[in-house]
Amino acid sequence: MLRKIEEKKYRHWFKLDNAAKIYPAANTRRWSGMFRLSVTLNEKIDPVILQEALVATIKRFPSFNIRMGKGIFWYYFESNIRKRLQVKPDINNPCAPIRWKDNNGFLLRVFYYDKRIAIDFFHSLTDGTGAMVFLKTLTARYLTLKGYEIPTGEGILDVEEKPDKEEYEDSFVKYANSRQRGRPKEPKAYHMKGTGLDDLDISIITGIVSLEKIKQLAKEHHATITEYLAAILLYSFYKQKEKEGLYKKPTRIAVSIPVNLRNYFKSNTKRNFSTFLNPGIDTILGEYTMEEMLRQIQYFMKANLNDKVLNAMMTQNVILERNLFIRIVPLFIKNFIMSLAHDTIGYRPITTVISNIGIVTVPPEMKELVNRFEFILGPAKIRTPYLAVVSYEDTLVLNFTSKIQETDIERTFFTYLIKQGIPVKIESNRE
Amino acid sequence: MPYCVKCGVELDNSAKKCVLCNTKVMMELPDEIPPYPKEKLEISQLNRGYFSILLTMILLVPNLACLVINLIYTPGVYWMYYVFGGSLLLWMIFIFPMAIKKKRPLLHIFLLFLSATLYLLLIALALSGMRWFLLIALPICITVMSLLYLIILIVIKKKPGKLKTVSISLIAVIIICLVTDGVIDYYIYSDIQLSWSYIVAASIIPVIIGLVLLAGNKKLQNELIKKLHI
Numbered sequence: 001m002l003r004k005i006e007e008k009k010y011r012h013w014f015k016l017d018n019a020a021k022i023y024p025a026a027n028t029r030r031w032s033g034m035f036r037l038s039v040t041l042n043e044k045i046d047p048v049i050l051q052e053a054l055v056a057t058i059k060r061f062p063s064f065n066i067r068m069g070k071g072i073f074w075y076y077f078e079s080n081i082r083k084r085l086q087v088k089p090d091i092n093n094p095c096a097p098i099r100w101k102d103n104n105g106f107l108l109r110v111f112y113y114d115k116r117i118a119i120d121f122f123h124s125l126t127d128g129t130g131a132m133v134f135l136k137t138l139t140a141r142y143l144t145l146k147g148y149e150i151p152t153g154e155g156i157l158d159v160e161e162k163p164d165k166e167e168y169e170d171s172f173v174k175y176a177n178s179r180q181r182g183r184p185k186e187p188k189a190y191h192m193k194g195t196g197l198d199d200l201d202i203s204i205i206t207g208i209v210s211l212e213k214i215k216q217l218a219k220e221h222h223a224t225i226t227e228y229l230a231a232i233l234l235y236s237f238y239k240q241k242e243k244e245g246l247y248k249k250p251t252r253i254a255v256s257i258p259v260n261l262r263n264y265f266k267s268n269t270k271r272n273f274s275t276f277l278n279p280g281i282d283t284i285l286g287e288y289t290m291e292e293m294l295r296q297i298q299y300f301m302k303a304n305l306n307d308k309v310l311n312a313m314m315t316q317n318v319i320l321e322r323n324l325f326i327r328i329v330p331l332f333i334k335n336f337i338m339s340l341a342h343d344t345i346g347y348r349p350i351t352t353v354i355s356n357i358g359i360v361t362v363p364p365e366m367k368e369l370v371n372r373f374e375f376i377l378g379p380a381k382i383r384t385p386y387l388a389v390v391s392y393e394d395t396l397v398l399n400f401t402s403k404i405q406e407t408d409i410e411r412t413f414f415t416y417l418i419k420q421g422i423p424v425k426i427e428s429n430r431e
Numbered sequence: 432m433p434y435c436v437k438c439g440v441e442l443d444n445s446a447k448k449c450v451l452c453n454t455k456v457m458m459e460l461p462d463e464i465p466p467y468p469k470e471k472l473e474i475s476q477l478n479r480g481y482f483s484i485l486l487t488m489i490l491l492v493p494n495l496a497c498l499v500i501n502l503i504y505t506p507g508v509y510w511m512y513y514v515f516g517g518s519l520l521l522w523m524i525f526i527f528p529m530a531i532k533k534k535r536p537l538l539h540i541f542l543l544f545l546s547a548t549l550y551l552l553l554i555a556l557a558l559s560g561m562r563w564f565l566l567i568a569l570p571i572c573i574t575v576m577s578l579l580y581l582i583i584l585i586v587i588k589k590k591p592g593k594l595k596t597v598s599i600s601l602i603a604v605i606i607i608c609l610v611t612d613g614v615i616d617y618y619i620y621s622d623i624q625l626s627w628s629y630i631v632a633a634s635i636i637p638v639i640i641g642l643v644l645l646a647g648n649k650k651l652q653n654e655l656i657k658k659l660h661i
């Protein structure tokens with residue numbers, strides 16, 4: 001709820017949504033729940049104009065124009081209109097940890113580098129869908145200031161317009177009403193071994209492929225792009241597990257796939273509104289072929305991707321936060337328990353994550369000005385690579401992020417694509 | 432455009448090697464803008480200065496209270512020493528490392544030694560027991576401090592392995608035992624006749640020899656880890 005938006009006397013504030021609550025608790029000096037969206041244009045970025053565009057854009061997004069506040073029982077977001085969010089030159093370690101006091105209190109960081117505009121978002125603010133609207137609106141505003149005529153629509157908001165209440169509603173609270181709570185019990189999943197990087201470092205390995213070719217390949221296997229890429233990722237971890245011992249416990253390999261709940265419940269929120277499904281295989285049953293892994297993922301997705309099952313999953317969490325006994329626990333104790341839960345239970349049922357925010361569309365006027373979009377997930381606290389996917393026109397960008405030195409998963413993944421006849425271009429922030 | 436001959440992937444023009452397999456790029460290419468800059472975002476640290484001042488204030492409160500009580504109720508008998516010395520020691524152990532920006536173990540050890548000695552001196556003054564302070568407390572303090580100093584110096588400069596560090600520490604334990612035994616003897620009998628410290632030394636020395644031998648033998652280490660791992 002946004003209180004007193006008109007009245008300047010009070011700073012308006014609102015509660016963190018259900019998915020947002022875990023991130024400040026799990027935040028440490030070494031790790032923050034972050035993700036990055038970036039756009040590469042066809043011309044060099046002008047930081048002065050970008051700054052101007054940012055000032056106009058952030059006003060349009062009240063749920064982004066905030067800083068973190070600490071209450072006795074919960075964190076809250078408080079409007080941060082008096083401070084200014086500054087654009088900065090890009091960094092080598094995207095998704096670096098965030099501190100509440102840094103960056104004038106803002107929970108997002110805007111960078112520029114050569115032809116790229118990049119934004120690191122703290123996950124409490126929003127999910128990939130909400131963040132993409134912000135990036136597209138900022139980019140459109142930037143291009144408008146550069147003198148191009150860019151219309152609104154296609155996920156680009158008019159920055160002059162007043163924000164609609166629906167855009168910053170907590171959709172979890174609105175829709176979670178299932179009588180069934182929670183998800184079926186999930187066994188402990190395999191976590192790969194790896195050598196950690198230095199605290200500040202993050203490994204980013206980007207693969208750029210043709211969307212059309214991947215689409216074709218997925219179609220041949222009667223699968224969606226996400227399912228097909230998830231299967232290759234699962235295959236890569238399967239190959240890794242083979243090296244470490246296929247029958248060594250835990251034997252389940254599970255890939256966590258975030259699900260955009262806006263596709264199943266009518267919501268226009270720019271805040272978090274997603275959950276995740278964890279399909280996978282159990283190698284105790286024997287050896288798997290790539291095709292079998294793909295089928296396992298598909299069956300699981302088909303069985304669970306519907307509003308009823310998804311509602312039950314989110315109701316579980318919403319019920320928890322409504323519980324009076326949980327609510328009256330002081331924040332520092334909640335923090336302690338939640339961070340512990342995040343570090344243990346949170347990673348227990350998953351081996352890795354693949355997040356696909358799908359195909360980004362822009363108005364025709366913007367098309368020839370934009371080269372590509374990129375999506376980067378912040379690294380896991382455990383030592384495993386995560387995969388983030390986004391497509392634009394014919395460019396599908398696959399981004400692996402991790403805090404480990406080894407690149408075996410990435411190599412298996414990309415050479416698999418090469419073997420299927422798909423050319424891959426690799427970029428990285430590594431030396 | 433460069434390709435990795437092993438993986439078959441196309442590489443960025445700025446790449447010197449393939450990140451997937453570390454194969455070097457053979458093509459000579461003009462320098463191009465790499466995909467990411469070199470500069471890393473540094474994370475600001477917790478405001479330690481503020482925090483340490485806060486803790487110092489908290490520590491000052493009981494001290495002031497005790498001082499007032501001491502002056503009003505028991506003038507002439509200064510038990511305040513204990514509280515003050517203890518607080519100083521606490522401050523040195525916990526708050527001082529927080530207040531300084533860089534880790535400075537050698538300085539920390541020295542200041543710890545000073546405050547511990549001062550604390551003992553205050554107790555000695557309060558109990559008018561200068562003799563045990565000079566004969567027992569001071570020598571032991573000096574020995575412990577100089578040994579710690581030496582060990583930290585060796586660890587920082589020479590970077591010995593875990594096994595060697597343990598051996599050095601065990602030698603230090605022997606020396607501390609010998610000194611303690613010696614000064615107590617001298618305090619009681621005004622004569623040094625080492626007794627129990629011999630037993631300690633005799634039982635530790637074989638362990639040290641074993642560790643030193645083990646440190647030089649990688650194969651044996653590997654074998655032991657294999658058989659004994661939990």
Ligand SMILES: [Zn+2]
Nearest residue numbers: 435438449452
């Ligand atoms: Zn290679």
